[in-house]
Amino acid sequence: MHILLLKEPRDGESGPDPYIKELASHGHKATLIPVLSFKFVSLNTLSDKLFQPEKHGGLIFTSPRAVEAVKMCLEAEERREEWNSSVKDKWNTKPIYVVGKATAALVQSLGLNPLGEDTGTADVLSRLIIEREDKNIPPLFFPCGSIKREVLPTALRENGVPLETLTVYQTAEHPDLEKNLKNYFTEQGAPASIAFFSPSGVRFCLEVVQRLSGEQLTQIKFAAIGPTTQDEMKAEGLCVSCTAEKPTAEHLAAAIAKALQYGFIKPVNWEEIQFEDSDASFNDDFLDDLHDTIQEGTSVHHSRDAPQDGEHDDHNSLTESQAFISALKEFQTLSGLPATGVFDEATKAVMNKPRCGVPDKEINLDTPVAPENSSASDTENSFSDAFNETDSNNTISDSSFGTANSSVDDIFNVNDTESVSNDTSMNYTDLNLIDHVVNNTSLNSSREIKTDSQMVNGSMNAHQSEAVRRRKRHLATLVSKSRHKRDLSETGYMAFSKQMLKWRLIGEGYSSQLSIEDQRYIFRLAFRMWSEVSPLEFVEDTRSPLEDVDIRLGFGTGRHLGCNQRFDGTGQEFAHAWFLGDIHFDDDEHFTAPNAGSGISLLKVAVHEIGHVLGLPHSYRAGSIMQPSYLPQESGFEMDWMDRKAIQHLYGGCNGQFNTAFDWIRKEKTPYGEVVIRFNTYFLRDGWYWLYENRNNRTRYGDPVALQVGWRGIPMDGVDAYVHVWSRKRDAVYFFKGAQFWRYDNENDQVFRQDPEGHRYPRLISEGFPGVFSPIDTAFYDRRDSRIYFFKNTLVYAFDVEANSLARGFPKNIRVFFPPVVSGDHPDGNIDAAYFSYTHNAIFLLKGTRFWQVVGSRDRWRRPFLPRNGLLPHKEVDQHWFDICNVHPTALKLTR
Ligand SMILES: [Zn+2]
Ligand SMILES: [Zn+2]
Structure with a gap:
């Protein structure tokens, strides 16, 4: 396909432009038109x-x-x-x-x-x-x-x-720009994709490009080389189909190829993307994209035997493509097409009315919902919608996880549902049935059901409109139209109304294949995985009367556990689950422990089934744990971004207060012997910590982890503050708790008992930092002025590290030193955490579930009226940092 690159030829180098070469390797013919002179x-x-x-x-x-x-x-x-x-x-x-x-x-x-x-x-x-x-x-x-x-x-x-x-x-602007563009469109017609390389490129070309492409404009996939350019495109009203993950020919070509092939590409989170060495060919504007600071390090998997990063990626992409093909086949079957697994024109026609892939527009929930059998022609219907579509006129063929061969009537007989007045015959697969049950309130059980609208009202305040918008946006991509409809009719979604749920592996239902301890361990892990990405906590309960247990799990074969559904022997159905209820596993399957490399991973099946119990329907989206088909076992599989958002749509995001948050900085040698400075972000709460992956905007897979696992020798029940003094003369890391502080030996990864200067730890804060009164609330080190800022009650103490004393004029009232930008919007005192983020190049003050960003020099340069160190209006922590979720203490030490 023809692709237009709005950039200058690469100077000083022979041979074809790397972008043209790279796109040619994907089978595309690219042309350069210089934009700037x-x-x-x-x-x-x-x-x-x-x-x-x-x-x-x-x-x-x-x-x-x-x-x-x-x-x-x-x-x-x-x-x-x-x-x-x-x-x-x-x-x-x-x-x-x-x-x-x-x-x-x-x-x-x-x-x-x-x-x-x-x-x-x-x-x-x-x-x-x-x-x-x-x-x-x-x-x-x-x-x-x-x-x-x-x-x-x-x-x-x-x-x-x-x-x-x-x-x-x-x-x-290049003097021949308009002429060149005209010639191109006359000779080639509108290209399949146009890539912009700078904000000024967007400004200079947009009007001409719009004029020349006419009605074909909506067919063109617009690509951006980086976030600044992307923002400019959006600001100009262009629909951005893809953005290169890094400003290289390889990344851009891959993004464009994917956008052209699939019609959309997963949006890249630009809040944190780091760049390598600047490319000679990028013009000045592009360097604006390179504002980032030091690089975020990769997050080493902590406690679970997940593969190394490199392997992991390969594996994911492999699985993703398998998953993609399998999801495509499902979609083709559902759409009455031959299930070829090939993304051909017919399939494209069914799923692909052009639509923006970056989810930056809200779906208007007030728009009338199209008839449910019109998925092929619905204007809202996009690739991503289609994959999440649960067309209620079709029965989903749940060929492996669920109930493939049984007819709907056998299992989901509506009369049965009503006559069995307890909760046992509601199956997750049939949304109509769920509808029916809700509408008729025939669920005469003790289970508590809560509608989505209640939940939204209950968990959000008016000022959280950003979060609401975000959730609605996810809603738009996550749920099918039939669910939109229910949402509109206020029957809503169903979910447990409590956050702490009890589960038990029932004694008469152990598997004959794994030891009982292994089975329980695997279930604990499976529950923990949902806990890691939602506010839910799960606890194994082996004592309470069975009816008080929320989720009961058991194995059986054929007729089993008094269940009205027979299992079918080896193959086909592996398990079934009831919405807000129980899970049965077909013990004729060859269930295996995680990483066994053969058989069916009990962990994976359990995570999927628990998803149903919690209220999630099937998803046909590649990478989702809620895909109906079992995909061969990957070690270290995890909840992907959309699974996380799906469960959070039902139960809300995770919030809670933190003791401290910090970027841990260290020097690392690359395989080429270069020394680079890297950091990772940590959030600490009580005795636990999370590594935050800024580039993915989520927590590391498998977190939280017990504090003492990551930081040896610091108080196990938590710390008040972390400070890294990092100047030309000093490089020292301290943890503070109560009246004491510890210096941390990064090299040996434990606290110093005695540091090179002969100090023994713990030391008293009053000794190490004269003038600072302990205990402190929190602290951070500001590299720009070589001061540690200690917070205590309503006061802030600036400690001059070089002079080893308080800076002149301190302590000051926090309100004086960090004045509110909007009057009244201020934490006042008792700050939980003060965090300098290298990702955001900004200081944040956290208190409770809120945070305030401190006005930085760049903000003031743009908006000079802002007060120095002013606190911008607060936001909720869970609007900015996602998936920092507690797990039940009994699940804390599980490793996979
Ligand atoms: Zn059963
Ligand atoms: Zn299922």
């Missing part, structure tokens, strides 16, 4: 400065084009000679800072020795400069482009490093 300016001034090295403390280059400007100044022969004979050596006595490898290579070609080529971003480079430079040097000279990137100048200015900037090139 560059004009060098002020070259005389630049030349003067270059030949006065003694007036400057060093040089900074953050783009290859700026180095090109220098080259232009050296074109005249006598200048070149003077440069080579003496000037370059004078510069080489000073630091020549560069942001990436491409710039470094060009700088070397001038005879200069670059420094910082591994920094990758302006932010990291500025930190390197601040580390190395004094306030008393002559100014560093920074030739740059006209599109301002304030990261580096702001950081240097704030830290008092003198800087002199000079604009040496200007960016403007």
Whole structure:
């Protein structure tokens, strides 16, 4: 297919453009049209400065084009000679800072020795400069482009490093842009996909592209190279089909190929994506995308024997494609198409009316719902909707998890349902039946049923409209139209109305294949997995009368456990479950323990069946644990993002207060021997902690973990604060609790009993930090001013680490130092946690289930009226950080 890339050709390199090459490998024909033109300016001034090295403390280059400007100044022969004979050596006595490898290579070609080529971003480079430079040097000279990137100048200015900037090139619209676009559309017609590489590219091209494509506009898949560009596209009203996960030819080509193949692509979470070395071909705007700081480390799986990251990914993608094919076949069967598993035109026609893949538009729930048998022609119907569609005119063929061969009438006979007035004959698969039961209130049991609307009202306040919107959005993609309908008619979803649920493996129903301990262990794990992603907690109850147990599990063969459904022997049906009720497993199946590598994973089947008990219907979405077909066992499988959102739609997100939250920073060596700075984010509550994966915006698979597993020697029941003093002279990690503090030995991963300075731990806070009164509420270290900020009641104490004393004027009232931006919206005092996030490059104050973001220099640069250190209006923690969910203490130490 034809793809239009709105970018400049890659300069200085031979051979085809990497983007064209990469797209060709996916079978697509790509064409470049340059969008921007560059004009060098002020070259005389630049030349003067270059030949006065003694007036400057060093040089900074953050783009290859700026180095090109220098080259232009050296074109005249006598200048070149003077440069080579003496000037370059004078510069080489000073630091020549560069942001990436491409710039470094060009700088070397001038005879200069670059420094910082591994920094990758302006932010990291500025930190390197601040580390190395004094306030008393002559100014560093920074030739740059006209599109301002304030990261580096702001950081240097704030830290008092003198800087002199000079604009040496200007960016403007390419003079032939419109002509080139016209020619392209005339010759090729509208392309299948158009990729933008910069916000200015969007601004310069959009109007012409819209005009030229006319009615075909909605057919074009628009792709973005990165989040800034994506945002600009959205702001201009374009529907973004995909965004490259990283700004490389490989990532962009993969995203476009997927968008073209499937019509949509999973939205990338842009709150946290890190970039590698900046690419020489990216223009200035793109560097805006590179604002990020240090890299988030990968999260090592803690306690469960999940595969290593690399393997894991391969495995996932493999499984995903198998899962995709299997889901596709299901969809084809349901749609009356030949079940080929091939995504052909007929299938596409059924599922694919073009629609935006990025879920950024709310589905209007007031829109009348289309007739349920019209899934092929419904305008709302998109690929993702279709996959979640449970067309109630068809019986879902639950070929392996559920009840494949039984006819609906046999099992779900409505009269039976009513006559059996207890809860035993309601099966999850038939949504009509659930409807029916709700509407007739024939569920005469002790089970508590709660409607969705109650839950939404109960768990959200008006000010949480963002969360409501988000949930509605998920609702739109998660549920079928028949469920929309119920939602509208206020019959709602059903879910347990309590958060603590009891379960038991019933004695007459043990499996003959696994030891009883193994069975119970596997069920504990299965419940824990739902607990990890929802506010529900599960506890095994072996004592209460059976009727008080919420979920009873048992194995049986043929006629079993007094159940009115027979099992069918080996194959086909593995298990069945009742909504808000019990689970039976067919013991004629070969159930195995996790990671057994053969048989049917009891864990996986149990997680699926528990999903039904909790209220989830089948999903035909690839990767979902709620797919009706059993997929061969993967070790380390987990709830994917949509499963998490589905259960949270029923039960709400997870909230609760934290003792502390922090980014743990350390230096790591890459396989190539480069030292990089990485961090991971941790949230601590009582004796547990979660590793937060910012790039996925969720907690690590398998968390929470007991505190002492991750941090050896700190108080087991929790800490008040974590502080990492990280300056040129010091690198020390402290935990605080009560009146004491501990220094942590990162190298040996345990607290110091005695540190290299001879201090023994625990020490008294009053000794280590004179002037600070213990116990403290929380604390954080601010690298920008080398101070630790301690919070206690309504006061904040700034402790100057270098001077080893309180900073002048402290303690201050928190309200004075962190004034509210909106009057009255302030935590006042008793802060739980103060967290400097490298992902967000911002400080957050957390209290209870809320947080306040502190206004940063960038906010103030954009909106100068904001007060310094002002607290932005509060939000709920679970609106910003997802899946930080408690598990029942009895399940805490389970490992998989
Ligand atoms: Zn049964
Ligand atoms: Zn099922």
